[in-house]
Amino acid sequence: MHKVLFVCHGNICRSPMAEFVLKDMVKKAGIAHRFEIESVAVSREELGNPVYPPARRELNSHGIACDGHHARQITQAEVNRFDHIYYMDRSNLRYLRQLFPGESKFKPFLSRDVADPWYSGDFTQTWLDICEGCQRILEELQ
Secondary structure, eight states: OEEEEEEESSSSSHHHHHHHHHHHHHHHTTOGGGEEEEEEESSSTTTTOOSOHHHHHHHHHTTOOOTTOOOOBOOHHHHHHOSEEEESSHHHHHHHHHHSTTOOOEEESSSSOOOOHHHHOOHHHHHHHHHHHHHHHHHHHO
């Protein structure tokens, strides 16, 4: 079982987009039973909030639903449970290192930061980045 956790600042845009895109990919590949996929935040700012409406619209425009998601902050139990923990940008890594000093599990989602659409407003570019990263993860873990 591959246990994959995606991390971004608030858990309302990038990390839930990655969660639902990868879930969709593994389902379509017929290997969903081999994956546990979730997403979390490094901050507490958006706790309990659903996926941000423009991110939800971007997912929906590609036939991917994200119902039932509510933002939550990463815990030590999740760091212990998940084998593959991907952060979206260097700022997320700084927070992760503050929260969990000495932990070495954290991996970049892409070789570059995934721009935060909360600030850029460019959910299409984020979608493309997320698809690229999820495809790479799927190839690595199959």
